[in-house]
Amino acid sequence: MEYESWNMKAIVGIFLIVAIILNFSLYLHFGYAFHGDQILNKPNLLSFFDSLFTWQLNNYSGLMTPTTGPLGFILGLLDLSYILGLKYGYILSTSLYYWIGAFGIFLLVSEFKTKNGKNAFYGGLIAAIIASFAFFSYLKIISAPIIFLPYVVIFMLLLLRQFNMETGKLPNKNKLALYSACLSVFIGLMIYIDIGDIVQNTAFLVIFAVITVLISRSNRIQIAKYIAIAILLGFLINLNLLATTYLFVHSVVGSQFFSTGSQTTLQANAIPFQDSITAFGTWFGSNPNPVQYLLQILLVIIGISGVIFYIVSNKKTSEANISLSLITLYLFFLGLSTTIYKPFGMLFNYMLSKIPYLLTLRYPYFALHYIFLFLIASFAGISFISLMDYAALHKNPLKRRLYTITIIVLFAAVLFAYVYMFDIIPISTNVYQGIPSHVFEISNYINSQNGYFSVGVLPPSIAWQLDNWYFGTNIYSTLIKYPIYTGGYTNHNEIFFPVTKQQYFNATQVVGSGNLSKIDFSNELGIFGIHYLIVQGDTLNKSPCEYCYVTSFSKSDILNNLGASNDIRLVSEYGNSSIYVNTNYVPLVYASNVKVLPANTVNQTDYYIANSSFSIQNYSVYDPAALGSFNPVGKIGAYTVQSFSKPSISFSYPDPAKAIVHVHNATTPFYLIFRETYDPFWGAYYSNGTAVSSNNHILVNGFANAWYMNKTGNYTVTLYYTLQTDAWLTWAVSFAALFATIGIGVYGWRRDRAHA
Numbered sequence: 001m002e003y004e005s006w007n008m009k010a011i012v013g014i015f016l017i018v019a020i021i022l023n024f025s026l027y028l029h030f031g032y033a034f035h036g037d038q039i040l041n042k043p044n045l046l047s048f049f050d051s052l053f054t055w056q057l058n059n060y061s062g063l064m065t066p067t068t069g070p071l072g073f074i075l076g077l078l079d080l081s082y083i084l085g086l087k088y089g090y091i092l093s094t095s096l097y098y099w100i101g102a103f104g105i106f107l108l109v110s111e112f113k114t115k116n117g118k119n120a121f122y123g124g125l126i127a128a129i130i131a132s133f134a135f136f137s138y139l140k141i142i143s144a145p146i147i148f149l150p151y152v153v154i155f156m157l158l159l160l161r162q163f164n165m166e167t168g169k170l171p172n173k174n175k176l177a178l179y180s181a182c183l184s185v186f187i188g189l190m191i192y193i194d195i196g197d198i199v200q201n202t203a204f205l206v207i208f209a210v211i212t213v214l215i216s217r218s219n220r221i222q223i224a225k226y227i228a229i230a231i232l233l234g235f236l237i238n239l240n241l242l243a244t245t246y247l248f249v250h251s252v253v254g255s256q257f258f259s260t261g262s263q264t265t266l267q268a269n270a271i272p273f274q275d276s277i278t279a280f281g282t283w284f285g286s287n288p289n290p291v292q293y294l295l296q297i298l299l300v301i302i303g304i305s306g307v308i309f310y311i312v313s314n315k316k317t318s319e320a321n322i323s324l325s326l327i328t329l330y331l332f333f334l335g336l337s338t339t340i341y342k343p344f345g346m347l348f349n350y351m352l353s354k355i356p357y358l359l360t361l362r363y364p365y366f367a368l369h370y371i372f373l374f375l376i377a378s379f380a381g382i383s384f385i386s387l388m389d390y391a392a393l394h395k396n397p398l399k400r401r402l403y404t405i406t407i408i409v410l411f412a413a414v415l416f417a418y419v420y421m422f423d424i425i426p427i428s429t430n431v432y433q434g435i436p437s438h439v440f441e442i443s444n445y446i447n448s449q450n451g452y453f454s455v456g457v458l459p460p461s462i463a464w465q466l467d468n469w470y471f472g473t474n475i476y477s478t479l480i481k482y483p484i485y486t487g488g489y490t491n492h493n494e495i496f497f498p499v500t501k502q503q504y505f506n507a508t509q510v511v512g513s514g515n516l517s518k519i520d521f522s523n524e525l526g527i528f529g530i531h532y533l534i535v536q537g538d539t540l541n542k543s544p545c546e547y548c549y550v551t552s553f554s555k556s557d558i559l560n561n562l563g564a565s566n567d568i569r570l571v572s573e574y575g576n577s578s579i580y581v582n583t584n585y586v587p588l589v590y591a592s593n594v595k596v597l598p599a600n601t602v603n604q605t606d607y608y609i610a611n612s613s614f615s616i617q618n619y620s621v622y623d624p625a626a627l628g629s630f631n632p633v634g635k636i637g638a639y640t641v642q643s644f645s646k647p648s649i650s651f652s653y654p655d656p657a658k659a660i661v662h663v664h665n666a667t668t669p670f671y672l673i674f675r676e677t678y679d680p681f682w683g684a685y686y687s688n689g690t691a692v693s694s695n696n697h698i699l700v701n702g703f704a705n706a707w708y709m710n711k712t713g714n715y716t717v718t719l720y721y722t723l724q725t726d727a728w729l730t731w732a733v734s735f736a737a738l739f740a741t742i743g744i745g746v747y748g749w750r751r752d753r754a755h756a
Helices: 006-027 045-050 070-083 089-109 117-138 149-162 173-193 199-214 217-237 239-249 252-260 262-269 290-313 318-338 345-354 356-362 366-392 397-424 437-447 468-479 499-513 521-526 555-564 605-609 624-630 723-754
Strands: 454-458 530-535 568-574 577-582 589-596 619-622 648-655 658-666 670-677 682-686 697-700 704-709 713-721
Touching (some): 006 089, 006 117, 070 089, 089 149, 089 366, 117 366, 117 397, 149 318, 173 199, 173 217, 173 239, 199 318, 290 318, 318 366, 437 577, 454 499, 499 521, 499 555, 521 568, 521 577, 530 555, 555 568, 589 648, 589 658, 605 619, 619 697, 619 704, 658 670, 670 682, 682 697, 704 713, 713 723
Parallel strands (some): 454 530, 589 619
Antiparallel strands (some): 530 577, 568 577, 589 670, 648 658, 658 713, 670 704, 682 713
């Protein structure tokens, strides 16, 4: 049997995809998957369209949104089954992601063949099994960001082989072009998958640095040139993604996170050295099953010792250089994972004090585990190859068989127990959740409504809630197409706490305390465009409590207070939850006068809005004290318009970065309110292209955009997010780089075939 043939590799690929789908389906009971705040976003064709833009519809996070990148659309094809609404589309789509990573690890490890291709074949299979059955099941819900890292290492290995001067042959420039093009695409995919924390890209750079030191000086400059070109093309392919992410990070909220959140994040996410050494972060002190921990230790010891043996036995080969770089990478991330703990913590904290953006290497926490997954799976496969090769060296047939059987039994036993503990026995009951039918009924009812509005959830949540009730909250964020206010983190962006979410939480605290006599709750909801309210019971029916929350909420108090509130009425009850409608809410774009607060007031916006005599349709609150944080380009001397006459406003919203507003019968000055979180990059333009002065662009109601309009009559104003123009330019560069990369690869492939 020819183990190196593509027929055999295809058989492995088919085996892996079938096994992963079956494994994933059984693990989720053919149901839905939720894991803390890392919930499942339901993709659709509209979301692909929206990902072209730097601002998302009804974005109340206060942040611009990084665009997707051209490779993101290609990768999005993996989600087609889910987008098209197939019954088990999520299982199929997610399984495809896992299969890419697992099959990539198989292809990589099987390249480490020495004399016996059979050993390399089974070594690759062992690595793939560890990747697809063990660790992917541990954190299945978070899409695997290392799925393209194996392919990057493969093409680096192929490049190294081209520069192996011991063969006496000059490098094949056609193959070099093909390998470099493929490497560029996979680097681009790595950047796309892991743009938020750069851990995966750091792994690539560490590997690159190590192998350039290890290879001969005569080849160092040449191979560095090819890889540098690949890096450059990979980054240019994702220029739009990188540019918008840079602006995202350097926004007001983003910069505050990096300046103030560093130590908190490290303390919350650091792993003690003795636990991180296993690569999977299973805390021995709290682990009820020490056998699981010992199995991890055993697998790490076997893997690393076998790789070291491989390096010693195959000196000065490309495979040995790659193996040594992987060992270095493991040590690098082992130190990085401990952060605040000894022996590496003090050093990292010192570096962090000098370069705060190093925090991106430690956030999010899970990215380190995926790098470790790739390393441990690769180590185990390479170790199997080297140990089996060692067994074959014995001339005594009995000893040879004994060594071979011992190695096979050892790996089989570890893999069986490992897969059983990590996969067949669920790590957390929170990974799988059954969803009651009334949750779908509520979601379907709201999705059937028309208009630009938002949805509130009661009781509110202000932070991570690792209990079943909070999973229920995020189920609504997943199933409902409209923006959902939970009062805390959102499924779109878990790092930041937007000011509007804080205001929502402050307002909704009132319904739990039992007194609405001095507050108009519908006003507080209405300024955010909240048209519907979901009052939850224990959504997932997984716990005995009515509300599994830090603060106790009385359901009867909430329902009584909503019933007593102006302009809020019950629509219907569904299971243990209810839908209420708020008829007092503002549209996405409307005309208004302003109530100007005294300059020395603090946090009085909510007080004025919550007053039952305050009309949110006719007035907005302008707080001059808030402008220092939100309008650095200038201030307007805002004032209440005397003898105010409200014009008629109609609008269209063709894309997330643009709203076209038609003003009819304006007889006095007014304020044009745009119910999106304030951002100075929003601009207002008349139909002749003249811009409304940025000094007339103010923040009202604690979050919204407003422009002072001193023009009467009938006219059209276009609201446009100006950073979108920059995004279009970077999109053009990204696609040009992608087409150039594809052209280089096709050229190398055709030339290579012509000379074959």
